[in-house]
Amino acid sequence: MAAYVLTQAGARCLMLEAGGDFDSARDSKWLEWQYDVPYHGGGDENKFDYFLAAVGGWQVPGEPYLTAPGEQFMWFRSRMLGGRTNSWGRISLRNGPYDFQPYSRDGKGFDWPIRYEELAPYYTYTERLIxxxxxxxxxxxxxxxxxxxxxxxxxxxxxxxxxCGKLHIPCIPSRLAILTRAHRGRPACHYVSQCGRSCRLGSNFTSPVVLLNPARLTGKLEIRLNAMAREVLTGADGRAHGVAYIDKSSRREVRVRGKVVVLAASSCETARLLLNSRSPRHPNGLANSSGLVGRYLMDTVMSDVTGYFPALRNLPPHNEDGVGGMHLYMPWWNYGSERKTLPFSRGYHIEFYGGRAGMPMPGILSGTEELTGGGYGPAFKQACREVYGSFVSFAGRGEMIPNAASYCELDPQALDEWGIPVLRFHFQWGEEELQMAQHMQTTFQQIVEAGGGRVVASAGADRQWGISVGGQGIHEVGGARMGSDPKTSVLNSYCQAWDCKNLFISDGAPFVSLADKNPTLTIMALAWRTAENVVRLARQGSV
Amino acid sequence: MKSGSAKTALRFERRDLLKIAAGMPVAAALASAPYAAGAATFQAFSPGAPGDATRPYPRILNAQEWQTLKILADWIVPADSVTGNASEAGVPEFIDDWLGLKGGFLLDQIRGGLAWLDQKCRRVYGEAFAHCSRARQRQMLDRIAYPAKAAPADAAGVAFFNRLRDLVVSGFYTSRMGMRDLPYLGNEPQAGWTGCPPAVIARLGLKKSSRS
Structure with missing residues (x-):
């Protein structure tokens, strides 16, 4: 987003991409059938399935990360032009006014240095663009x-x-960055439920299609692929002078200079870069005089339940693919008096998936014996046809309260294959997150039952209410938070480093809290505002 | 590949894939963490192509296991008036590839289960499953195919058959033939989206969308 805004404003930009090229018009696995590919497209534990437009996954060869003993964290990285925007869920929710002032509301976590009203125009610009x-x-x-x-x-x-109506839980049209009609030269969706593969026609948002292609058309953007940034270079004056990166093809270090450095490497990778940028002026890493780089890492609280709905059994066959995501969802509904009776302070929304949507993949109808009593033969085959499409999974997406025990730091010894020190993660859920997961389990069970169904997969206290592993939501944000005081934040309210005034961050690292709203839209709106400010400052000659 | 504890590996087979099958986007599909218990030992694994495409099957199982697998797969999904059987859909090949991919605990359970079945058949009928008459095969399957009715002594056979049934269903209902059988009518670009068909709405006794 920063490259888009900066080049539109006439600035010359050099963008470093740690991965290779990706062009969804050429590389998307759109419309490929599962039976035509290895393992019918399944079995890929690193990146969910064969079709997903991700080059990378939970592990990237040659680029390890560590987890503190006894703790768990999962880090999903895509090494490709556009990164995870090629495969994301497209859920595009605005943070609300409360979400910028969580500390003021409940005394937990921290407030953002900006209010909703300050970001609102940038949400609008972003929505109109994407x-x-x-x-x-x-x-x-x-x-x-x-x-x-x-x-x-x-x-x-x-x-x-x-x-949901019976339970007074709102269930409204979802908000996804997918085109339901032609928009700014991109065609409308073709409804094959394959957004995760990236769209060959560009009908959903990916940064290469929507941001980088127009940025390149300005003639102002140069993209260097396979350029693994190692550190931000600073001078004796403490200012950023450029970036040193490893050119992956030659394995040589290359140094590039710039008037302004904008980091958008993804939250944790950005923290890693800052921590690796040590100099006499910045001995603990760049922009880290507060000691807060890498700190207060957050992820979405997730827990889910799958229900079987007899009403959906044996329906007349129909194509239920739709867009690559849910058409409806349930936003958080307990802002009223109920809130005071809940054992947790923040909210969650509910996503749900199932029916006949999406191409059947290995694992389909697993565990049917619990429904059909088992068996084999013609009756069993008929039962499979009948129960197909009668499952719905409910997935809670909740807000975590940032805590000091969740952070990433440099491991003192380990390196990636490029010779760059790697991250070591610490992550802990708090008691409120566990209470929230329990509430999700109970609520989803009520929804299933209100729909005449029964729960076929859930989690109890023995499994910590099914709470996800930190990082598993792929919403890891924080690590270089914004604030109004240099002692308690890394960045000012324009995502400009307190310690280095020509250094800016435009990914999820500046997040002060992580509302239940998926972070991407807010990352983009914030990046737009940040980049616009860079332009303003540059025109004033103050960076 | 190492996938944590045996329990973790099983949960992946059972629960997580069920949701991936339902067209969930990335983050959603992992919500119920198969890794929750075993993340410390979780190691990422990306499948390559399943070996040399010119090599004949079986590539993982031995000839005896392969023969039994094919017979069992066709007992589970036989031909009927709608579509053909599991073998015709390429299910044994899918399972052989899948076992090669997963290896480890799953491979042991399937191999072990095939051995268990043969031992049981030899004890009861004097010959391996594949050589038993259709009637005896059916009799043996009836002992292990219905979990609620099975004898406790056959628990391992029941667990094996549940697992095998899942693999057969996975292979069949992701095959070209399986798409026709369900039927899955998607993966077909649409000029527009018309929502839930009126006939289905009527059947469900629902109103058309309330949009707010």
Missing amino acids: GVFGSPAGIENLPDGDFLPPPDPRCYELLVQQA
Whole structure:
């Protein structure tokens, strides 16, 4: 996003990409059938499935990370142009006014140095640029955006919406960065439910299609691929002078200079770069006089339940693919008096997936014996057809309160294959997150039952209510938080480093809190605001 | 590949893939962490192509196991008036590849289960499963195919058959034939999205979308 805004403003930009080229028009696995590929497309524990447009995954060959003994953290990286924007879930929710002032509301965590109103215009610019479908809902702390029309719900979504109605849980059109009509030269969705593969037609948001291609057309953007940034170079004056990177093809270090350095390497990779940028002026790493680089790492609290709905059994066959994601979802609903009775302070939203949406993949109808009583033969085959499409999974996505025990730091010894020190993660959920996961389990069970179904997969206290592993939400943010005091933050309210005024951060690292809203839209809006400020400062001659 | 404890490996087979199958986007599919218990030992693994495409099957199982697997797969998913059987859909080949990919605990359980079945058949009928009559094969399967009715002494056979049934279903319902059988009508670009068909809405007794 920063490259887009900066080049549109006429600035010359050099962008370093640690991975290789990716062009969804050429490289997407759009419309490929699972039966035509190895293992019918399944079995890839590193990146979910064969089709996903991710080069990388939980592990990247040659680029390890460590986890502190006894702790767990998972870090998903995509080494490719556009990174994880090629495969993301496209869920595009605005943070609400409460989400910028969490400490003021409940005394936990920290407040952002900006209010919703300051970011609101940038949400609008971003939505208009990328194209987000949705529907104005007027829900508390869920600002409506500038939406394209939402797609009609799928059958199972209508059933769940009705069940939610009985429980007074709102179930509204979701908000995804997928085009339901042609938008700014990109065609409308073709409804094959394959956004994760990236879209050959560019009908969903990826940064190469929507941001980098226009940026390149300005003639102002140069992209260097396979350029693994090692450190930000600083001078005796403490200012950033450029970046040293390893050219992966020659394995040689290359130094590039710039008037301004903008980091958008993904939150943890950005923290790593800062910590690796040590100099006499910045002995603990760049922008780290507060000691807060890498600190207060956050991820989304996740827990889920799968239900079997007899009403969906044996329905007339129909194509339920739709967009690559949910058409409806449930935003957090307990802002009223219920909030005071809950054993946790923040909220969560509910995503749900199932029915006949999406290409069947290995694992389909696993564990049917619990439903059918087992068996084999013609009756069993018929039972498979009948239960196909009658499962729906509910996935909670909740807000974690940042804590001091969750952070990343440089391991003193370990290196990646490029010779760059690697990260070691520490991560702990707090008691409130566990309480939230329990509430998710209970609520999803109620929804399943209200829809006439029964739970077939859930988690109890013995499995910590199914709470995810830190990082597993692939929403890891924080590590270079914004603030209004240089002693308690890394960046000012424009994501400009307190310690180095020509250094800016435009990924998820500046996040002060992580609302239940998926972070990407906020990352982009914030990046837009940051880049616009860079332009303003440069024109004033003050960077 | 190492996938944590045996329990973790099983949960992956059972629960997680069920959701990936349902078209979930990335983060959602992993929500119920198969790794929650075993993340410390989790090591990433990316499958390559399943070996030399010119090599004949079986590539992982031995000839005896292969013969038994094919017979069992066709007992589980036989031909009927809609589609053909598991063998015709290439399910044994899928399973042989899958076992080669996963190896470890799953491979042991399937191999062990095939051996268990043969030993049981030799004890009861005097010959391996593949050589038993269709009637005897059916009799043996009836002992292990219905978990609620099975004898406790057959628990290992029941667990094996559950696992094998899942593999057969996975292979069949991701095959070209399986797409026709379900039927899966997607992966077909649409000019527009028309929502849930009226016939289904009526069947479910629902109203068309309430949009807010």
